Amino acid sequence: MVILRSHHFAMVLLPYLGCLPGGITFMINPDRSRIAATYQRALSKVTTTSPPCFGIQSSTWSRGRSFFSTPTKEEAEKESLPDDDDGNKHTFKPNETSLLSQKKNYEDFTATDIDSAIQFESDDELEKITVQDTDHVYQIDSSSDLPNDNFVLTNKKQVQTDKTLNLLRSELTLKHFITTYRPASLHSKGLPLPVIMERTMDTVEDVLVHLRRIPYEKGTKTLSKEEDATRKTVVVLGSGWASHALMKVADCNKLRLIVVSPSNHFLFTPMLAGAAVGTVEYSSMTEAVRAANPLIDEYIEGSATSVDLPSQTVTVKLSSLLQNLREGDSPTITLSYDHLVVAVGCRVDYKGVTGAKTHALRLKSCDDARKLRQNIGECFEYASRGDVFDKLEERRERVTFLIVGGGPTGVELAGEIYDLAEDITRKHKGVYPKLNGMVRVVLVHSGPDLVPQFEDNLRAEATKSLRKKGVEVILNTRVTEVGDGFAKLSTKVIDPATGHVTAWKDTTMKLGLTVWCAGTAPAPFVSELLKQLPKEAQHGDGKIRVDRWMRPQVCNGTKLGSVIVMGDAAAFPEENYSSTLPQTAQVAGQQGAFAARMFDRGYDLTMTPPVLPQNGPDARESNMTSFLSKDNANVFYDPVMNEWLNVRGLIVAPPFQFLNLGMLAYLGGGEALSQIQLGDVPVGSYFGSVAFLLWRSVYLVKQVATRNRILVTFDWIKSALFGRDMTRP
Numbered sequence: 001m002v003i004l005r006s007h008h009f010a011m012v013l014l015p016y017l018g019c020l021p022g023g024i025t026f027m028i029n030p031d032r033s034r035i036a037a038t039y040q041r042a043l044s045k046v047t048t049t050s051p052p053c054f055g056i057q058s059s060t061w062s063r064g065r066s067f068f069s070t071p072t073k074e075e076a077e078k079e080s081l082p083d084d085d086d087g088n089k090h091t092f093k094p095n096e097t098s099l100l101s102q103k104k105n106y107e108d109f110t111a112t113d114i115d116s117a118i119q120f121e122s123d124d125e126l127e128k129i130t131v132q133d134t135d136h137v138y139q140i141d142s143s144s145d146l147p148n149d150n151f152v153l154t155n156k157k158q159v160q161t162d163k164t165l166n167l168l169r170s171e172l173t174l175k176h177f178i179t180t181y182r183p184a185s186l187h188s189k190g191l192p193l194p195v196i197m198e199r200t201m202d203t204v205e206d207v208l209v210h211l212r213r214i215p216y217e218k219g220t221k222t223l224s225k226e227e228d229a230t231r232k233t234v235v236v237l238g239s240g241w242a243s244h245a246l247m248k249v250a251d252c253n254k255l256r257l258i259v260v261s262p263s264n265h266f267l268f269t270p271m272l273a274g275a276a277v278g279t280v281e282y283s284s285m286t287e288a289v290r291a292a293n294p295l296i297d298e299y300i301e302g303s304a305t306s307v308d309l310p311s312q313t314v315t316v317k318l319s320s321l322l323q324n325l326r327e328g329d330s331p332t333i334t335l336s337y338d339h340l341v342v343a344v345g346c347r348v349d350y351k352g353v354t355g356a357k358t359h360a361l362r363l364k365s366c367d368d369a370r371k372l373r374q375n376i377g378e379c380f381e382y383a384s385r386g387d388v389f390d391k392l393e394e395r396r397e398r399v400t401f402l403i404v405g406g407g408p409t410g411v412e413l414a415g416e417i418y419d420l421a422e423d424i425t426r427k428h429k430g431v432y433p434k435l436n437g438m439v440r441v442v443l444v445h446s447g448p449d450l451v452p453q454f455e456d457n458l459r460a461e462a463t464k465s466l467r468k469k470g471v472e473v474i475l476n477t478r479v480t481e482v483g484d485g486f487a488k489l490s491t492k493v494i495d496p497a498t499g500h501v502t503a504w505k506d507t508t509m510k511l512g513l514t515v516w517c518a519g520t521a522p523a524p525f526v527s528e529l530l531k532q533l534p535k536e537a538q539h540g541d542g543k544i545r546v547d548r549w550m551r552p553q554v555c556n557g558t559k560l561g562s563v564i565v566m567g568d569a570a571a572f573p574e575e576n577y578s579s580t581l582p583q584t585a586q587v588a589g590q591q592g593a594f595a596a597r598m599f600d601r602g603y604d605l606t607m608t609p610p611v612l613p614q615n616g617p618d619a620r621e622s623n624m625t626s627f628l629s630k631d632n633a634n635v636f637y638d639p640v641m642n643e644w645l646n647v648r649g650l651i652v653a654p655p656f657q658f659l660n661l662g663m664l665a666y667l668g669g670g671e672a673l674s675q676i677q678l679g680d681v682p683v684g685s686y687f688g689s690v691a692f693l694l695w696r697s698v699y700l701v702k703q704v705a706t707r708n709r710i711l712v713t714f715d716w717i718k719s720a721l722f723g724r725d726m727t728r729p
Contacts, residue, residue, distance in 0.1 A: 192679035195657050201648060202597060209251050209600065216253060217294050223253060226633035231256045234599060235314055235335050237304050237525065238343035239263050239289050241585040242567035244704065245592030246341060251600040252295035254635045258335060259289050260300045260316050263365065266292060268708070269585060270699060272363050273412040273666070276372040277420040278724035284711035286366065287704050304344070304525050305332070309532045309559055312337055339562060339605070341595060342529060342544070346568040346583065349521035355482040356404075360516040363409060372515065376401070376417070377728045379512040380424065380432050392438070399439045400511040402487055404479050405518030406445025408453070408665045411462060413515060414443045414471050415668025422669075423723050431726050442472045442509070444479060444489060446518070451665055451673065453582070458673045461687040465667045480506070482514050520583065526569050539571035539580070546570045548655030549610055550595060561605025566591040572656070581658055594656045601645060602636040603653045610653035612645065664695045 215221035223231075232255055236243050239261035250257055268285035275282050289299045302318040314337065318330040348364060350356040361372050383398035401417055403410045421439035424431045443450075443466065449459040450466075450473065466473050474491065481488040486508055493503040522542045529552075530538050537552045539545045544552050544565045550572065551561050566572075567588035571580045581587045603610035645651060662676040662683070674691035676683040686694060696716070703709045 191681045192657075192659060195659050195679065198654070198657075199659060202593070205597070205644065206249050206593075209249070213251065213253060213295060223635070224633060227635050230634045230636065232338040232599065233258065233336065234339045234341060235260060235337040236341040236343065237261070237314070238341075238345055238567070239266050240343060240345045240567060241266075241269075241588035242343035242592035242595075243341070244287075244292055245589045246343070246596040247289070247292040247296060247592075248704075249593045249596035249600070250293065251596075252293060252297070254602070255599055257293070257296045258298045258300065258337075259296060260302055260304055260314075260335070261289065262301065262303050262319055264289055264299065264301055265366070266704065267366055268699075268703060269364075270412075270664075271712075272366075272369050273409065273416045275366070275369040276363060276413065277376065277416045278373060278726070279416060279419070279719050280712055280715040282366050282370065284708060284715050285703070287708065292704070300333075300335075302330075302333075304528075306528050307340065307532065307563075309554060309563065310556065312340070312559075312562055314340055337562075339564060339599065342525070342563060342565045342569055343567045343588070343592065344523040344525050344569050346520040347523050348516060349519040350516060351519055353479055353482060356479070356514075356516055359482045359484060360404070360514040362516050363413060374728055375513055376420070377726050380435065380726070382512065383435055383438070384432055395435070396438045396440060397485070397510040398512040399435060400442065400509070400513075401440070402442045402444065402479075402509065402511045402514045404444050404514065404516050406443060406447065406450040406452075406473075406475070407517065408451055408663070410443060410445070410515075410517035411451055411466070412666045413517060414441055414466060415469075415666050415671075417441050418466075418469050418471055418668040420724055423719075424726055429723075431723075440472065441470070442474065442511075444474045444477050446476065446478050448475055450475075453663055454665070454673055454675050455682075455685055458675060458685055458687060462665070462667060462673055465669075465671050465687075469667075469669055471668075479514075479518075482516075485512070486510050487514055520568065522569060529563070529565075541571070543571040543580075544569055546572055547608075548573075549598065549605065549608075549653060550591060550656060551605065558606065560608075561610070564595050564605075566595060572658075575657075584663075586661065587658055590658060591656060598653055601641065601650070601653075602638075609655070612642070612651055664691075664698060666692070666695055 216223075231253075234250070234255050234257050236246060236257065236259045239259060243259065243261070244266040247257065247259065265286040265288050271280055271285045274280045275285065290296060300316060300318070301321070302316045304314050305317045306315045307313070308315075313334050315332060315334050317332050320330045348362045350360070361375060362368050363372060379399055379401070383395045388394045388398070399421075403414050403417075417439075418441055421441070425433060425436040425439060427433045427436060430436070449456075450462045451459055454462070463473055463475075474489070476492040476494065478490050479487055480490050489507050489509060491505045491507070492501045493505055494500065495502050526542065526544060530544060532555070533544070534553050534555055537545050537554075546552050546565050549561075550564050550566050550570060552563055552565050554560055554563070568583045570591070572587075572591070573580060598605065598610065602612060604613050660677055660679055662674070664675075665673045667673065670692050671688050672692040672695040674684075674686040674694045676685070676694075700709055700712060703712060
């Protein structure tokens with residue numbers, strides 16, 4: 001809902017907000033904040049039916065309970081509208097004594113009349129709001145039910161002659177056009193224009209937050225002791241995509257940010273496969289936690305081991321440092337928090353395959369990529385030893401690379417190893433020319449198609465491209481055992497007539513190296529947290545079920561919102577609740593930024609939906625300026641932010657909405673897959689060299705800092721001109 005006030009900057013910004021979700025509540029007098037506060041308590045969502053119009057709907061306010069819990073009949077009746085201070089329920093009933101009850105038609109309307117149409121009355125026993133429409137006047141009291149009528153202003157002449165109403169008409173008309181009259185093809189496919197507009201305005205807000213913190217970063221401005229005491233402590237577990245996005249967006253003048261992670265850096269994971277073969281260097285795609293936001297209060301290198309939700313404390317096991325110089329076990333510390341952000345990611349799931357954990361490498365972190373790069377180099381050296389000069393078959397086995405898993409990670413690694421082999425086995429120029437034609441890359445996938453996340457035509461192109469390069473793609477096959485220099489495979493035998501599996505064919509493959517890229521499981525801390533949550537909070541795959549604001553259900557309703565779970569640890573429901581969002585960097589990054597904005601804006605996360613404190617059910621005697629006054633030096637006293645949220649209609653926190661922008665995957669040999677979309681609307685699907693240029697462009701732009709963009713560019717140029725570095729420490 002957008003609240004229009006006669007404030008200059010609101011009038012300037014409003015033309016750009018016409019297509020935002022929700023309707024428009026029209027208030028002319030900027031000083032009627034008590035009206036706004038009480039009005040918002042009862043009417044939290046205004047919708048439009050035809051331009052221009054006003055529609056009114058009731059809202060459910062629920063303190064201390066998430067959407068997961070089902071209210072009883074009595075609770076539902078209580079929460080249909082907020083109670084007043086005496087416990088009376090607010091409802092609507094006709095009132096014949098309003099100022100506008102004598103008006104016979106809208107020709108008599110003036111701006112002053114419309115201002116008076118939303119009235120505020122008060123006595124010792126009851127507060128009332130009166131709203132006028134064509135035939136009725138409604139007021140809040142404690143006796144009858146809500147009407148279903150829409151409040152519609154239809155007089156064109158009056159709208160056109162009144163400047164303020166004309167401005168309002170243009171915004172409603174634009175919203176109505178976009179949501180109703182946009183092309184049928186886009187409408188049917190659900191082009192997420194409101195979400196795109198919201199993200200654009202969020203970006204503007206993020207830029208303003210960054211600009212406001214520059215004096216604090218330079219040290220020219222500091223918080224007073226009184227202001228510092230009002231900051232909320234947010235403990236963030238993890239340094240991955242979700243945590244990094246939160247750190248970037250968080251306003252550390254309002255939040256005391258403490259980051260806990262065993263890795264002191266953020267890693268651009270889509271380039272891990274390139275780092276494993278030397279296409280890019282590790283330092284080029286990482287950013288230190290402390291560099292992500294210089295105003296972070298503290299970074300602690302360690303891992304959370306347990307949490308106490310009632311006391312709001314988390315226990316952290318510090319990492320062992322200087323292991324070769326110091327003796328003794330690392331200590332354990334306890335941290336208190338106002339909000340705990342759980343973004344611990346996931347771990348590799350070996351699916352119970354014998355020997356996989358011992359004999360297979362993985363690709364999840366910088367350490368994994370460094371270890372994989374070391375072992376790939378040793379495989380080439382192992383195959384070049386003098387003891388196998390005349391044993392061609394054994395030399396081939398030593399440079400046979402088995403990749404388990406046909407998702408984007410496995411496909412990209414197969415493409416990168418192919419590029420590496422082509423580079424270092426070139427005759428006269430390569431480091432290992434005698435191994436030319438001997439390198440074998442095998443990609444095993446249990447499903448019928450590679451990269452099942454992509455469209456059908458791109459899946460087929462991926463398989464065709466890899467096989468054309470010489471990569472052995474084996475579909476419908478599982479790895480049943482990984483051993484020292486071998487792996488056992490089991491392939492489905494499918495009847496071509498019926499499509500049914502008739503048998504399994506077992507084979508044994510001799511190889512030099514196995515890389516496991518198939519499947520993930522929740523991190524250990526997730527199971528520790530689930531022990532203190534209700535059974536309903538556990539998803540079927542072991543992740544934590546969260547609501548639309550990324551809050552898990554808790555045993556004590558007053559602690560709702562004290563824990564936020566996002567990224568790979570969270571099972572976030574799709575809009576239709578039929579499934580959960582995928583475990584991708586794109587989802588985690590958007591969730592992290594969303595959580596940071598909720599904290600920055602100061603929403604009361606104990607309520608469902610979260611709402612700004614001065615606009616909730618307890619705000620009867622409050623208004624915008626009295627809730628957080630300058631006298632109490634509260635860092636959340638932010639009139640500019642409050643006005644901005646008013647204009648955008650964000651008094652009530654909107655639920656998180658994922659905006660899918662598509663997927664990319666590299667196939668090797670200068671070819672890639674690119675699936676570009678906006679939400680569920682496909683924009684374009686590309687394969688080959690064009691997709692490769694798009695892949696590199698997007699990954700370069702998505703680097704988290706200018707430093708990283710420059711380093712990655714130089715790495716690409718260096719590997720193209722001089723080849724990949726095969727030296728080992």
